[in-house]
Amino acid sequence: MVRIPLLIGLVIGGIAGLYAMALTLPGKDIFDTASPSQLMDPGPTAPSIAGHMKLRHARNRPAFDVGVFGNSRVLMLGAESMGFKTGRYFNFAIASDSFYGGVLAARTLAENGKLPRTLVFGLDNLNLQRDNNPSWPYIWHRIQWAGERIVDAVSDPGVSWAWLARRVWRSVWSEVIYFKQTFGPTMVKAGFLRLIGADAALEGSAENRNFRADGSVFNPGRDPNIGPMARPSARMDMILFLDELDRIGRFKEPGTRVFIFETPLYPEVQRQLETDPPAYVNEVRERWHEKCRALGFACIDAPLIEGDGADGRWYDVSHAPEKPWARFIKMHMVRAADAF
Amino acid sequence: MLFNSYLFLFAFLPVVAAAFFVVRHRTCRLWLIICASFLFYGMSGVQHATVLGLEVVWVYLIARSPRAVGDPIRLTLSLVPIFLALFYYKYIGFFIADVLMIKETDTAEAFSLFSDVVLPAGISFFTFQLAAFAIDRYRGDVDEPPSFSGFAAYISFFPQLIAGPIVRYNEIRDALADIGSCSWDRERLSRAVGYISFGLALKVLLADTLSDASAHYVAQPGELAPLSALYLVFSYSFQIYFDFYGYSLIAIGLGLIFGFRFPDNFMRPYESLNIRDFWRRWHITLSYWIRDYLYRPLGGNQSYMRNILIVFAVCGLWHGAGWTFIVWGLYHGVLVIMYHACRRLWDRMPVLLQQGLTFTLVSFGWVLFIFDFDGTLQFARALLGGADEVTAPLPTLEMWLYLGISAAVCFFPRLEKIAENVSGASPWLKTAGYASLLVLAILFLDRSQGFIYFRF
Numbered sequence: 107m108v109r110i111p112l113l114i115g116l117v118i119g120g121i122a123g124l125y126a127m128a129l130t131l132p133g134k135d136i137f138d139t140a141s142p143s144q145l146m147d148p149g150p151t152a153p154s155i156a157g158h159m160k161l162r163h164a165r166n167r168p169a170f171d172v173g174v175f176g177n178s179r180v181l182m183l184g185a186e187s188m189g190f191k192t193g194r195y196f197n198f199a200i201a202s203d204s205f206y207g208g209v210l211a212a213r214t215l216a217e218n219g220k221l222p223r224t225l226v227f228g229l230d231n232l233n234l235q236r237d238n239n240p241s242w243p244y245i246w247h248r249i250q251w252a253g254e255r256i257v258d259a260v261s262d263p264g265v266s267w268a269w270l271a272r273r274v275w276r277s278v279w280s281e282v283i284y285f286k287q288t289f290g291p292t293m294v295k296a297g298f299l300r301l302i303g304a305d306a307a308l309e310g311s312a313e314n315r316n317f318r319a320d321g322s323v324f325n326p327g328r329d330p331n332i333g334p335m336a337r338p339s340a341r342m343d344m345i346l347f348l349d350e351l352d353r354i355g356r357f358k359e360p361g362t363r364v365f366i367f368e369t370p371l372y373p374e375v376q377r378q379l380e381t382d383p384p385a386y387v388n389e390v391r392e393r394w395h396e397k398c399r400a401l402g403f404a405c406i407d408a409p410l411i412e413g414d415g416a417d418g419r420w421y422d423v424s425h426a427p428e429k430p431w432a433r434f435i436k437m438h439m440v441r442a443a444d445a446f
Numbered sequence: 447m448l449f450n451s452y453l454f455l456f457a458f459l460p461v462v463a464a465a466f467f468v469v470r471h472r473t474c475r476l477w478l479i480i481c482a483s484f485l486f487y488g489m490s491g492v493q494h495a496t497v498l499g500l501e502v503v504w505v506y507l508i509a510r511s512p513r514a515v516g517d518p519i520r521l522t523l524s525l526v527p528i529f530l531a532l533f534y535y536k537y538i539g540f541f542i543a544d545v546l547m548i549k550e551t552d553t554a555e556a557f558s559l560f561s562d563v564v565l566p567a568g569i570s571f572f573t574f575q576l577a578a579f580a581i582d583r584y585r586g587d588v589d590e591p592p593s594f595s596g597f598a599a600y601i602s603f604f605p606q607l608i609a610g611p612i613v614r615y616n617e618i619r620d621a622l623a624d625i626g627s628c629s630w631d632r633e634r635l636s637r638a639v640g641y642i643s644f645g646l647a648l649k650v651l652l653a654d655t656l657s658d659a660s661a662h663y664v665a666q667p668g669e670l671a672p673l674s675a676l677y678l679v680f681s682y683s684f685q686i687y688f689d690f691y692g693y694s695l696i697a698i699g700l701g702l703i704f705g706f707r708f709p710d711n712f713m714r715p716y717e718s719l720n721i722r723d724f725w726r727r728w729h730i731t732l733s734y735w736i737r738d739y740l741y742r743p744l745g746g747n748q749s750y751m752r753n754i755l756i757v758f759a760v761c762g763l764w765h766g767a768g769w770t771f772i773v774w775g776l777y778h779g780v781l782v783i784m785y786h787a788c789r790r791l792w793d794r795m796p797v798l799l800q801q802g803l804t805f806t807l808v809s810f811g812w813v814l815f816i817f818d819f820d821g822t823l824q825f826a827r828a829l830l831g832g833a834d835e836v837t838a839p840l841p842t843l844e845m846w847l848y849l850g851i852s853a854a855v856c857f858f859p860r861l862e863k864i865a866e867n868v869s870g871a872s873p874w875l876k877t878a879g880y881a882s883l884l885v886l887a888i889l890f891l892d893r894s895q896g897f898i899y900f901r902f
Binding site for chain 1: 452632635636640873874876880884888890
């Protein structure tokens with residue numbers, strides 16, 4: 107007869123063991139390369155692995171001057187295009203991450219005493235109304251931080267039980283999604299090879315989206331062939347979003363400069379969606395700017411970035427070409443520097 | 447919802463099973479099963495769950511009456527709507543386009559009748575189960591009809607709803623009656639775990655691996671080398687077996703959790719000595735359904751050839767709406783008749799040769815499940831070395847390895863004992879073995895595909 111409790115224990119233990127294996131970091135710091143322009147392919151890695159690799163890199167060296175946080179919409183911003191030296195600038199963005207995830211990455215750096223003096227956050231274009239949970243920290247961090255948020259919310263009389271229930275459910279569901287993204291034969295095999303030191307970070311190629319030494323990912327661009335886009339039906343969680351801005355205000359050190367850039371959309375699509383934005387988009391934008399003014403952050407609306415053959419092409423509807431996007435950010439950083 | 451999904455394994459099943467053991471009252475348990483089953487089914491479409499619900503109510507209302515026994519009008523009233531629904535959802539497109547040969551350009555209105563029809567998963571299974579109940583009532587084989595909740599639970603019970611086994615009411619009548627006293631029996635649950643983990647492993651680790659490995663062959667039937675074509679024949683043969691056998695084992699295991707013992711659906715079919723033997727071992731519950739509710743009413747062994755061809759054509763049509771399925775059924779019918787004709791000769795052959803020939807004939811028959819007629823013809827040409835251009839690579843060593851492992855598992859002499867958890871191994875070894883199978887299956891779950899028989 108099968109011992110059912112033992113079987114359940116073995117299954118849970120087996121899954122946890124393999125999951126932990128999939129989350130093993132490469133032994134080598136791929137961002138610590140000799141040549142700043144060299145591209146590195148870390149092999150199959152979940153976004154969370156890339157996130158931890160970046161944080162480990164930051165922990166082992168003096169704090170950077172400039173750190174970029176967000177998701178793939180700012181991940182392509184490299185030191186060269188932004189006009190910074192590689193050793194002083196680092197892109198902490200993670201593919202598929204949320205604004206919340208970027209804030210958590212910055213907070214982790216602050217907890218380790220490695221917070222860059224200038225923080226550049228990418229905020230997904232407000233017409234998309236994207237509002238995801240973070241995808242990179244380890245599960246215990248996510249649970250801890252989700253718990254903190256819930257505790258904060260319970261003490262806030264303006265927060266309803268329905269909102270709380272939605273948040274709890276969302277956190278649980280997000281964990282399921284992250285698990286499914288990470289727990290598979292490819293990731294486990296890659297993790298196992300990393301564990302036994304048999305992995306070899308490969309030299310990346312310009313045909314693929316590989317990491318640069320500054321944490322950014324080279325984006326080869328392509329002919330996007332983008333048509334009109336239907337307005338997404340999602341709605342951002344205003345309470346959470348404003349709360350995140352407050353959190354940045356709490357953990358940032360005196361003198362830290364904070365920039366938040368709304369990411370652009372393909373120009374035709376952006377024009378189309380901005381023609382008559384619905385009230386909730388305007389409201390989020392208004393409250394965002396209001397909060398930024400109160401906290402002393404520089405918050406900039408999405409620019410129109412055309413992109414062309416010489417300046418780089420759009421990758422898709424929400425991933426701008428690197429150079430003009432970086433120029434826009436740098437210009438605002440320089441312009442706003444006096445204001446800080 | 448699929449058995450091989452995270453949602454089912456980690457949310458639906460634990461919650462429903464826990465609720466089942468918490469609730470003790472018989473009627474409450476039946477309604478719990480009904481609600482869970484309709485939720486399970488309704489997740490693929492509310493409309494389909496409504497169809498299922500209406501059919502359950504309809505057949506119950508007609509067949510529960512004591513006057514249903516021996517009344518052909520009531521029997522007809524029970525059967526006509528459910529078979530009409532089956533026809534509408536499954537066969538109308540085939541009927542209009544392939545039987546009446548109406549083209550969309552000729553009669554757009556006729557096409558609009560079926561162009562948006564989505565086949566409810568498992569409609570052939572629950573239609574046959576409903577029909578079996580109605581016919582059994584008519585024949586007086588079900589002397590006392592169940593309560594509505596018992597009947598609805600019997601038809602909609604999620605472990606067997608979508609791909610069988612096709613269970614007769616009398617086979618689970620006692621379990622339905624005693625469901626209130628079904629307790630946490632370690633022995634029974636231990637066996638359930640064996641079935642589920644083994645079934646899941648067969649599906650996820652073997653069937654899906656074979657499917658992935660030969661997917662590029664399926665996509666280009668006319669561009670295969672003979673060896674690649676031969677590989678596909680046997681690879682698909684193992685794939686469909688492990689897919690359906692795996693599903694059936696999971697269904698049996700799930701049934702056991704709730705106190706039901708479903709009939710076996712497979713008995714080492716690829717070791718059959720002849721084609722007639724094969725049909726006693728493959729999809730047994732369908733074979734017996736056809737025998738009891740079609741073959742015998744047609745006259746059975748009187749007019750043997752005619753009846754065999756009819757039942758096998760129907761068997762093919764049951765599997766799918768298309769001429770290829772009918773041809774597949776007739777192919778088996780002809781093989782059965784041929785065996786009948788040269789039985790003395792066949793039975794004198796060495797056992798291994800009989801088994802090998804039967805397995806090969808059955809495997810070649812499955813080609814009609816993979817391709818339409820054009821694809822089958824292209825494939826046949828490729829198999830005989832007549833491909834215009836061979837672009838698909840030959841099977842790799844890895845692919846042969848998958849096939850070899852599949853064959854070893856398929857013909858392993860103690861396979862059923864492992865599945866049924868009655869082997870003589872120590873409890874610790876069995877526990878570790880099943881846990882390993884489950885962990886491995888869960889690891890590969892995300893790339894797992896739907897069950898082939900869900901289409902039927």
